[in-house]
Amino acid sequence: MDYSWKRNLVVLWIGVFFCSSAYSISIPFLPIFLNTELGVDKNLTTWSGIAFGITFLTSALISPYWGSLADKYGRKPMLIRSGFSLAVLYLLNYFVYDPYLFVGIRVLQGLLAGFVPAAIALVGTNTPEEKSGYAMGIMSTSGATGSILGPLLGGLISHYYGSRNAFLFSAAIVLIAALVATYGAKEHNFNRSAPRSHVMDDVKHAFANRPFVTLLLLMAVSTFSVMLLEPLLTVYVIGMGVDKNDASLTSGIIFSAVGIATILMAPRWGKFGAAKGYGKVLMIGLIGGGIGNILQFFVTGYVGFGILRFGYGLFFAGVYPAINALIVQMTEPEFRGRAFSLNQSSSQIATMAGPIIGGILGDVIAIRWVFVINGILLLAVALLFKVKGMNLMFKPAASRKLVEQRTQARS
CATH class of the missing domain: 1.20.1250.20 (MFS general substrate transporter like domains)
Structure with a gap:
């Protein structure tokens, strides 16, 4: 048990770090992408605000549904679902040339998100109570580290390869997070017979x-x-x-x-x-x-x-x-x-x-x-x-x- 919760903590820290980094690599440069790649000149700030905010709105509305499924089928399946879904959606952004379609993909990103809360719930449920505060503190550093390194890496990628290619890097990094969660995270003693x-x-x-x-x-x-x-x-x-x-x-x-x-x-x-x-x-x-x-x-x-x-x-x-x-x-x-x-x-x-x-x-x-x-x-x-x-x-x-x-x- 002692080894298990520590291993989960390390694995999920890595997963959340990669997921946060992927977000920070491409999303801060949305206005540049909309302007240079999608041809948005008029009302650029409005388009940027909608593209940014719509994901959080849809995520807020759908999160209770994913939480219900997590308590029925487990938190690890939610990690896997979210991780691979986000990897595909980041990849789709690379092929988009229409701002309306881009906003539509951003809506799907909000609907299929949930990697970070599922990871935190998995840590909280599979960590001894006396260690939960320490574990949650460690998990907080994963998102913070990703948010520090992500914009720097994203800025370099956008500068040398273009903002469109930043989404390829985000897709690859989220895919790593999904694979890490799939093969590294463990969920113990989960009762799947309980009614949803x-x-x-x-x-x-x-x-x-x-x-x-x-x-x-x-x-x-x-x-x-x-x-x-x-x-x-x-x-x-x-x-x-x-x-x-x-x-x-x-x-x-x-x-x-x-x-x-x-x-x-x-x-x-x-x-x-x-x-x-x-x-x-x-x-x-x-x-x-x-x-x-x-x-x-x-x-x-x-x-x-x-x-x-x-x-x-x-x-x-x-x-x-x-x-x-x-x-x-x-x-x-x-x-x-x-x-x-x-x-x-x-x-x-x-x-x-x-x-x-x-x-x-x-x-x-x-x-x-x-x-x-x-x-x-x-x-x-x-x-x-x-x-x-x-x-x-x-x-x-x-x-x-x-x-x-x-x-x-x-x-």
């Missing part, structure tokens, strides 16, 4: 679990906080006096600062959560992230801004692993695939809404005030759950007792 649930029943069941609904809200707020700044950082860096020709490189380094901080601190937060409680990690992450955002209001140079982004990342790195570990604690094993799919839905909706609202705010007020709004949002959420006593529900003993009661009620 209906999505609406799953939603009702989820909303009857108040702490779990709280975690969904926290995931949505946290993701919204990150994505709110997504369309603004490059513009903000240019406003600090960076030459436009150097803005992409400088912004890329600043973007990477948060990812590097996540790689360094996420496993450590996982260990701290296992010892002191994941609720504490979550509160520290929210408060540290909130203060870190507010402090960015006062910085006028891009070097200091990058340092503050790194410091913010050191604290915020604890948020996602803590939420994932708490989902493991707060849900029954037979509901866990659906739980992580619902968690993905909340994250995807926030991913879609964040850049839209951030872009609107950036046009209405000075960008530096968006950092303040973002920081106040995180601090308000942390204060709300502290005042309401919700953090008491996140104590390991209490959460185990609640899960046992819910399991007995369903049996």
